[in-house]
Amino acid sequence: MDISIVFRIAAVGILVAVLNQVLIRAGREEQAMMTTLAGLVVVLFWVIHYISNLFDTVQTLFQL
Amino acid sequence: MEFIKIVTIGIIGTFLALSLKKNAPEFSVAVIIITGIIMVFTIIGKLSESINALKDIYLKTGLDFSYMKIVMKVMAIAYISEFAVQICKDAQCGLIASKIEIGGKIIILSLSVPIITELINTVTTILS
Numbered sequence: 414m415d416i417s418i419v420f421r422i423a424a425v426g427i428l429v430a431v432l433n434q435v436l437i438r439a440g441r442e443e444q445a446m447m448t449t450l451a452g453l454v455v456v457l458f459w460v461i462h463y464i465s466n467l468f469d470t471v472q473t474l475f476q477l
Numbered sequence: 478m479e480f481i482k483i484v485t486i487g488i489i490g491t492f493l494a495l496s497l498k499k500n501a502p503e504f505s506v507a508v509i510i511i512t513g514i515i516m517v518f519t520i521i522g523k524l525s526e527s528i529n530a531l532k533d534i535y536l537k538t539g540l541d542f543s544y545m546k547i548v549m550k551v552m553a554i555a556y557i558s559e560f561a562v563q564i565c566k567d568a569q570c571g572l573i574a575s576k577i578e579i580g581g582k583i584i585i586l587s588l589s590v591p592i593i594t595e596l597i598n599t600v601t602t603i604l605s
Contacts, residue, residue, distance in 0.1 A: 419489065477546075
């Protein structure tokens, strides 16, 4: 399995954190909240994809 | 060799998670989950070999195969609930972790009821 997904998620996290700070300083708290949520949704899609892979692997592994 | 890969992935994951902890806590949990999953994928091959060996040994004993299936299911449930419990504990959600644990135990208990009744039956037939 490639480890690039870990770096991708960390990059999205850092990007969203920086964007959050910039937007808060610019006085737009709502947009800051929205960008955090958007980043979170994207990351959740990747995580759920990997979790479903894990469950399929465990199922085939234990021959269920 | 596999083990070294796991150790490096784990260390990289912890560093990334800690760096994200302060200003983006949700993403640190995501990084922790993904590093856990990738570490499992790198080592899962070895586990499947040993499970097949166990199955062959079990088939030699000539016992009914359904018991082995229940044992396999219990092992799978135990592993997945352990995985989820550790993630929740890591994210400081102890309550959710204990609920998952209780759910896993209940399912394992419900799976093992037929084996227990079978055992009681054999014991009573031997004694009577």
